[in-house]
Amino acid sequence: MYFCGDCKKQFQGGRRIDSTTLWQSYLTEKRTVKELSVMHKCSERTIRRKLKLVAESFNPSFPKEATVIIDTTYFSRTFGVMLFQDATSGKILYRKFVKNETNKEYLSGLEDIKDGGTKIVAVVCDGHTGLL
Structure with missing residues (x-):
């Protein structure tokens, strides 16, 4: 988290994972959750949460x-x-x-x-x- 001293807002840093691209990799390229977590440098729990968001929509x-x-x-x-x-x-x-x-x-x-x-x-x- 980053905090702006001028406007007093907080911002998240780092790369964002596009849920739709993640879903396409999961389905069409048949990547596992573990492979996706290594590719995107995040936890398996985060990958499952992102996939669930796309699946529910x-x-x-x-x-x-x-x-x-x-x-x-x-x-x-x-x-x-x-x-x-x-x-x-x-x-x-x-x-x-x-x-x-x-x-x-x-x-x-x-x-x-x-x-x-x-x-x-x-x-x-x-x-x-x-x-x-």
């Missing part, structure tokens, strides 16, 4: 119809993110943090997409049967 979009690609990416044995993506636009329609992927979780996500007003044309998934 997610706003899904619902097109009229979509071919949905679904998959789960794991970052540890008990933590993964289940993503439902529109094949045409590439936008994320739904996401959920899970401990393990089950058909029940997939069906729940598909129902949420349907409730949003999207007609599901097809579902692309890696080996799960009985989804539609």
